[in-house]
Amino acid sequence: MxxxxxxxxxxxxxxxxxxxxxxxxxxxxxxxxxxxxxxxxxxxxxxxxxxxxxxxxxxVRRAVLPLEAMVVSRSLRRSARTMEIRVDTAFDEVIAACGDPRRPDGWIDEGVVAGYQQLHELGWAHSVEAWRDGELVGGLYGVAIGGLFAGESMFHRATDASKVALLGLVSLLRDEHADCRLLDVQWRTDHLASLGVVELTRREYAARLTEALAVPLPRAFDGDAGPLMGRSAGPGE
Known part of the structure; x- marks a missing residue:
């Protein structure tokens, strides 16, 4: 409850x-x-x-990525053409990689892993994965509620792989409800800003959140769809 x-x-x-x-x-x-x-x-x-x-x-200032505004460089397009996007086929491996204690500024502990694994088992938390030649090379995980996707963390083992996963997520969210969807990335960093992330005030975010929660989940995160494999990474294809 x-x-x-x-x-x-x-x-x-x-x-x-x-x-x-x-x-x-x-x-x-x-x-x-x-x-x-x-x-x-x-x-x-x-x-x-x-x-x-x-x-x-x-x-106070919330970072979000407008779906129509992601910046896709030539090098990112090239990398995307070499990778395959999958959804929810390796959630445990993705969150474990995001929580690798060897990462600088790591914050994901055992309690976080356990909590989001439970959410995943219940169909609320999801991974978007970048694969190359059958190997997981990058990915991200977050929580999907209606039109909200709250991104939590990402990782890469190959150049651009986390950005390819983000590009894949943006592609999956671009459907008939795209104008109402909200891709939340928590805080702005220079790296995220270079990809098109902008900031909203609390009130702006709250208004967008209310709108987003009123629309259905995208097909990629609908439990009836099952794990998705081989989905396009969008503009890089």
């Missing part, structure tokens, strides 16, 4: 500190908690202390 909205400690965006991305500490990473949080614009990060519960963020 999902916790009531009031358990998050705010009833309106005006209740949030306008200068602080961190909005709550506590709760757990069970499926109902995670889904309730994403529907309200929040996402979790581990505290880094095994004795401290998760931190919950609703960034």
């Amino acid at each position: 999902e916790p009531p909205a009031s358990s998050w400690g705010f009833d309106d965006l005006a209740d949030l500190d306008p200068a602080d991305d961190l909005v709550a500490i506590g709760a757990d990473l069970r499926p109902g908690t995670l889904l309730a949080a994403y529907r309200r614009g929040l996402f979790p990060m581990p505290s880094g202390d095994a004795h401290t519960p998760p931190y919950w963020f609703f960034p």
Whole structure:
């Protein structure tokens, strides 16, 4: 069961500190908690202390990738032509690679892995994977609720492979509901900005989120479709 909205400690965006991305500490990473949080614009990060519960963020400036605005370089197009996009065929391997403790600034711990594996088993969390010659070379994972895809992390083992996976995700989201879909990437970085990511205010994001939640899942993440293999990576094809 999902916790009531009031358990998050705010009833309106005006209740949030306008200068602080961190909005709550506590709760757990069970499926109902995670889904309730994403529907309200929040996402979790581990505290880094095994004795401290998760931190919950609703960034003052939220990074999103407009589906029509992804920047695709010539080199990315070339890389995309050498890779195959698959969906949900290697979720555990993708999240394990994203959480590799050898990665700099790694934040994915065992609790995060367990929580999102549960979401995946229930059909809410998904992986978009880049394969080359039968080998997983990159990918990303996130949560899909209606028209929201909340990207969590990505990795690569070959040049451009994570960007090819992102390109594949954008292609999968471009359907008859594309104008209402929301591809959330949490925070802006220079790397993401180079791919076309922009920032929204909290109120802008909340409005877009409400619109996105009202549309159906894209076919790629519909449980009735089953795992998808060999899907085009979009403009790079």
